[in-house]
Amino acid sequence: MRVGRQTVIFEDSPSIFETATTVGKKEGEGPLSNCFDKILEDDYFGEDSWEKAETKLQRETAKRVLEKTEIKEEDVDYFLAGDLLNQCVGTHYAVREFDIPFLGLYGACSTMAESMMIGSMLISGDIANNVLCLTSSHFCSAEKQYRFPLEYGGQRTPTAQWTVTGSGAAMLKKDGIGPYILGATTGKVIDMGINDAGNMGAAMAPAASDTLSALFLETGTKPEDYDLILTGDLGTVGSDILCDLMDKKGYNIYPMHNDCGKMIFDIKKQDVHAGGSGCGCCGSVFCGYIFKELREKKIKKMILMATGALMNPMTLLQGESIPSIAHALIISCEKENFLR
Amino acid sequence: MRVGRQTVIFEDSPSIFETATTVGKKEGEGPLSNCFDKILEDDYFGEDSWEKAETKLQRETAKRVLEKTEIKEEDVDYFLAGDLLNQCVGTHYAVREFDIPFLGLYGACSTMAESMMIGSMLISGDIANNVLCLTSSHFCSAEKQYRFPLEYGGQRTPTAQWTVTGSGAAMLKKDGIGPYILGATTGKVIDMGINDAGNMGAAMAPAASDTLSALFLETGTKPEDYDLILTGDLGTVGSDILCDLMDKKGYNIYPMHNDCGKMIFDIKKQDVHAGGSGCGCCGSVFCGYIFKELREKKIKKMILMATGALMNPMTLLQGESIPSIAHALIISCEKENFLR
Numbered sequence: 001m002r003v004g005r006q007t008v009i010f011e012d013s014p015s016i017f018e019t020a021t022t023v024g025k026k027e028g029e030g031p032l033s034n035c036f037d038k039i040l041e042d043d044y045f046g047e048d049s050w051e052k053a054e055t056k057l058q059r060e061t062a063k064r065v066l067e068k069t070e071i072k073e074e075d076v077d078y079f080l081a082g083d084l085l086n087q088c089v090g091t092h093y094a095v096r097e098f099d100i101p102f103l104g105l106y107g108a109c110s111t112m113a114e115s116m117m118i119g120s121m122l123i124s125g126d127i128a129n130n131v132l133c134l135t136s137s138h139f140c141s142a143e144k145q146y147r148f149p150l151e152y153g154g155q156r157t158p159t160a161q162w163t164v165t166g167s168g169a170a171m172l173k174k175d176g177i178g179p180y181i182l183g184a185t186t187g188k189v190i191d192m193g194i195n196d197a198g199n200m201g202a203a204m205a206p207a208a209s210d211t212l213s214a215l216f217l218e219t220g221t222k223p224e225d226y227d228l229i230l231t232g233d234l235g236t237v238g239s240d241i242l243c244d245l246m247d248k249k250g251y252n253i254y255p256m257h258n259d260c261g262k263m264i265f266d267i268k269k270q271d272v273h274a275g276g277s278g279c280g281c282c283g284s285v286f287c288g289y290i291f292k293e294l295r296e297k298k299i300k301k302m303i304l305m306a307t308g309a310l311m312n313p314m315t316l317l318q319g320e321s322i323p324s325i326a327h328a329l330i331i332s333c334e335k336e337n338f339l340r
Numbered sequence: 341m342r343v344g345r346q347t348v349i350f351e352d353s354p355s356i357f358e359t360a361t362t363v364g365k366k367e368g369e370g371p372l373s374n375c376f377d378k379i380l381e382d383d384y385f386g387e388d389s390w391e392k393a394e395t396k397l398q399r400e401t402a403k404r405v406l407e408k409t410e411i412k413e414e415d416v417d418y419f420l421a422g423d424l425l426n427q428c429v430g431t432h433y434a435v436r437e438f439d440i441p442f443l444g445l446y447g448a449c450s451t452m453a454e455s456m457m458i459g460s461m462l463i464s465g466d467i468a469n470n471v472l473c474l475t476s477s478h479f480c481s482a483e484k485q486y487r488f489p490l491e492y493g494g495q496r497t498p499t500a501q502w503t504v505t506g507s508g509a510a511m512l513k514k515d516g517i518g519p520y521i522l523g524a525t526t527g528k529v530i531d532m533g534i535n536d537a538g539n540m541g542a543a544m545a546p547a548a549s550d551t552l553s554a555l556f557l558e559t560g561t562k563p564e565d566y567d568l569i570l571t572g573d574l575g576t577v578g579s580d581i582l583c584d585l586m587d588k589k590g591y592n593i594y595p596m597h598n599d600c601g602k603m604i605f606d607i608k609k610q611d612v613h614a615g616g617s618g619c620g621c622c623g624s625v626f627c628g629y630i631f632k633e634l635r636e637k638k639i640k641k642m643i644l645m646a647t648g649a650l651m652n653p654m655t656l657l658q659g660e661s662i663p664s665i666a667h668a669l670i671i672s673c674e675k676e677n678f679l680r
Binding site: 117 | 341342345348389391392417418422424425426427428429432433435437439440441442443444445446447454457458460461462464465466467468480493525526528529530531553583650651652653655658659665
């Protein structure tokens with residue numbers, strides 16, 4: 001049921017039935033290390049290129065969620081997936097090995113939320129029963145593509161974020177044990193003129209603020225209604241901006257806000273500057289740590305909002321700024337229509 | 341209603357309410373010239389880069405479909421769009437100027453069908469009433485990104501296709517005059533080992549064959565049930581392969597098959613080798629010529645199947661082959677549940 005311009009509430013909430021994660025060595029040395037299914041010893045993952053390693057991240061993570069759920073490939077109605085690589089090739093080379101209808105998405109670092117949002121819509125609309133949502137990022141393939149060759153050893157600016165090497169997969173199911181996706185707020189593309197590819201947090205925060213205030217307005221809920229408001233990867237800089245922007249709109253989210261990019265690394269010790277980023281950041285933190293907290297009911301109701309910066313390096317060289325988007329999901333460990 | 345592994349039939353078929361198109365100079369000199377809303381005199385379209393011109397193609401085409409339908413921005417529930425550029429930037433810089441919730445897709449040249457498929461699913465599932473589907477491609481931005489600098493003047497192989505400069509937009513509506521989308525067959529990622537970026541048709545034909553035979557099997561229909569089986573951009577080489585592959589499976593589609601890449605250019609006179617390609621090929625041919633034929637009931641029932649090659653230039657240099665996908669829609673000028 002549409003409750004506003006951007007928000008739908010699902011009358012029969014789809015379940016996040018199971019998740020799986022794979023992360024790189026550095027991520028495995030961070031504070032969430034015991035929440036991941038597999039930690040790589042070497043970020044090449046036995047392959048001869050970073051791009052092939054990223055494909056393997058997705059393939060192995062998808063296989064793992066199928067194993068954990070004991071759902072057969074032929075019972076998965078749709079694969080919804082994408083990544084950061086040009087033409088989303090991490091995903092395409094991974095999914096060609098599965099006999100599952102595929103819908104390709106591009107949402108940059110918002111992909112985990114975008115895939116779970118569209119998946120929930122397809123389940124809610126009786127189009128699908130089981131949907132496999134998948135994404136990844138890889139520090140080395142992303143640096144090479146978006147910034148500088150790793151071998152160049154470029155100095156990183158203080159506002160720069162560290163692309164997470166990792167993959168998250170979530171199996172959504174029409175009937176299943178919780179947590180449940182109660183609703184979703186779809187973002188608009190927002191561009192406030194930031195053009196520094198070393199400051200993605202600042203570029204994405206206005207989009208996050210736009211989507212989050214739409215969610216509150218359209219659902220009639222307040223920040224206090226949620227145990228956690230979790231953004232994808234605004235990092236330290238973008239998180240501060242988001243909280244301040246929301247404060248100016250009259251929403252105090254300081255107490256319950258956190259960010260996957262701040263959680264996955266020990267920011268001071270691991271030299272990641274403003275924190276983690278990449279599709280795999282929200283993917284592995286949500287599908288790893290947060291999913292467990294929801295299943296154990298340590299988190300009862302939360303907002304998951306992944307943000308994406310939608311430029312490419314060439315558009316910045318052509319003088320363009322960074323358009324961004326944020327997609328939000330309302331997730332609860334209890335099945336309820338919270339609007340009633 | 342799901343009728344098989346890959347196919348859904350919509351109980352209340354969404355309408356393709358209106359379309360709009362913009363194409364480049366060369367496309368405007370082709371056999372379909374009088375079917376497009378606007379033909380550019382200069383493919384820079386008043387911009388200072390081909391990428392910005394491609395963004396303008398999408399922006400202007402989206403504006404035109406809004407004008408033609410008299411649907412206001414605030415009444416469009418979702419924008420579903422994508423293109424061929426790295427990180428789909430043609431789309432992102434276009435949609436940031438609209439106040440419409442956005443879901444980004446990557447399906448390469450299958451994007452027009454993918455967007456209309458997901459749009460139909462969202463409408464059928466009561467998630468949306470009005471969905472704007474949009475895509476584009478631009479010969480110059482695509483050549484530069486996928487093959488060689490234009491200035492290099494490289495010789496094109498006989499199997500190479502010519503990326504269409506063009507954009508197509510379709511407004512889907514829950515209630516509206518036809519044509520209607522009766523059902524959709526979602527493709528799987530198929531890779532038969534072709535690794536020649538100058539022979540996309542051969543790479544995509546097996547995916548087209550896989551989806552089309554699934555459609556026939558799952559709907560219990562035959563090629564003769566359709567006036568037209570229209571592929572997106574297999575070109576001359578890929579079209580012949582598809583027809584032969586289908587023939588081997590027992591389906592004679594030679595009489596009613598055609599391909600947007602064969603239709604948009606006068607292949608002999610316009611020096612386009614194996615025909616047109618790119619998201620804008622299916623986008624402009626369907627939204628231009630075919631839509632008019634459906635509305636005038638010259639075509640009564642058809643299959644629109646857009647195909648996409650899902651590699652990037654780097655993966656080919658790393659020795660990979662070209663994974664492909666094909667998404668099919670069953671479109672009719674009459675609203676009917678043809679399975680009953």
